[in-house]
Amino acid sequence: MIKKMILEAKNIRPSREGFEVAGIFNPAVIRCGKETIMLARVAESAVQNDPDYFLVPVASAQGTIEIVRLPKNDPAYDYSDKRLVRNCQHTYLTSISHLRVARSMDGEHFVFDESGIILPGGIYERFGIEDPRITKIGSTYYVTFTAVSECGINVGLMATKDFRHFRRLGNILHSDNKDCVIFPKKIGGKYLALHRPSTSEFGKLDIWTAESPNLIDWGNHKIMTSARIDYLPCSRVGAGAVPMATAKGWLVVYHSADAANRYHLTAMLLDKNDPNIVLMRSKHPLVEPTETYEKKGFVDQVVFTCGLVADADQLCIYYGVCDQNIAMCTIPIRDVWDNMEAIGA
């Protein structure tokens, strides 16, 4: 396996004055002919230039970004988590994420489209849009994403044919839910998705499937695989890259985090005709934080994928590292299969 960091937050230009880029990470990636197109999550925070107030960026209904000023020395505000500010009524994010389009001819060096910026807007995206996944169906690219706001964490859908014009198609899954990926074709006459509801009291952070006749309306929600407690002590799992059709079934690369929030990427093989059935899983993690840039950053020990590209003999996995930068790794397909074992084996 070859790993390398390919995009760093420190080299990314903020979208506006008074802002700085806190991270570029968790990119969706799709191969379009000879080009590799990336939709990267860019998290920006306000430059903190007020001695008394902490500045929190929030998207307005009109599509502009406004600053909410929170008193720094008010004990009602909890600043202990650098990603969040809480008081007893509200939770804010310290940064706001948008999506940016980039293109590459070699899959490694990406150039950003000048006008390719998708900003959050409207009440479901007040705190940003995050973690996109791209699925091509027919001639349309469908992008699932996480929409964060005072309305919770919803899964939104947008569609594009050219990565220039994006059409919002509403919340396809209600709060709280994230890590939604849509399969690239109908199975048994229905579209299928993986998703990850957040449950409050009874459930665990598991991967679910849902079906849809039209990509907009989803039902028949089923739990798919439990949080790998049989495999590695783990607090949550979530779908990663869009499922990939292989001769053996659907190959899905997904993430798992342990109780200390150390992430790794792993793979599972789903039945071709009923992806609710897991046939095989990785014996050992596929990608773990081993490099310094995977271990230390805005959030330590995070490797998180939203997209991969498959060549004839290797997988090229793109992943966010430490909620800050983007890395990629290439793994021979043979190694991925050699690392799989049948469920129950």
Place this chain on the structure above:
Amino acid sequence: MIKKMILEAKNIRPSREGFEVAGIFNPAVIRCGKETIMLARVAESAVQNDPDYFLVPVASAQGTIEIVRLPKNDPAYDYSDKRLVRNCQHTYLTSISHLRVARSMDGEHFVFDESGIILPGGIYERFGIEDPRITKIGSTYYVTFTAVSECGINVGLMATKDFRHFRRLGNILHSDNKDCVIFPKKIGGKYLALHRPSTSEFGKLDIWTAESPNLIDWGNHKIMTSARIDYLPCSRVGAGAVPMATAKGWLVVYHSADAANRYHLTAMLLDKNDPNIVLMRSKHPLVEPTETYEKKGFVDQVVFTCGLVADADQLCIYYGVCDQNIAMCTIPIRDVWDNMEAIGA
């Protein structure tokens, strides 16, 4: 307004030996010709006859009820909430709910069908099925209900034509969600529902709308009304009875609970063509816990409706009291309207 208690847990026969009825409450109700049909939630707990173990009933995949034995004196188990038993891994319910069919010719005296018992079964219903609502569409009665299990709190759907044979149609909304009611006809070419997701960090316990082409698959989730903080200090709201078509729009009776978990019922009027728009709301609570049987019970201060019947000049609201018994009240329609005020008034 006339209130009366009509069904009491102490008079209800348990579904099996070794069980006792902890509550009959939160009934769905629908008028079918001259008959009023009720689908009541019956919560049963195991008779506690073991000095060392607390017995928790759990539905099996085969449709039987099994007993899980939890050590009473193990400090790993938290018995402080009489509805729940928790350890660091799991939450169990102390009772398990099923649904029971009852019929009445006067809307007040109900007789249970001998065979009209819908038991929980399968992995999404391990801890029971709760809080049904009945919507008639065409010649079919659709019943939404809350399915509780280690997979979280999901919204299930079943269909019946005769209240004898019920067909499960899967989870229509993923965990955690409850209080789902389906409108009795299509609006703008789509079916519509109200639902109440539970959000973990960012959201509040608000009422949402969703759309569907087929009652099975739901999308375009939108938040509808915030948790009435403008009206009465309140920690959550949730849809109650199935929306009722009136000349002025859709009338919805729903519940609201304050920070101390004291419930009341209240009403809102939704736009006829776009029920996401709230036109009017009750000025004062419609039903509050005033009677002893509404104030004291298994859970104090709870009035919770899942169904009403409208006559020409009055509403007959059926509601669970204190998660234990069933009451009904009749309110002149005129009083309901007199108590409404326009939003922003």
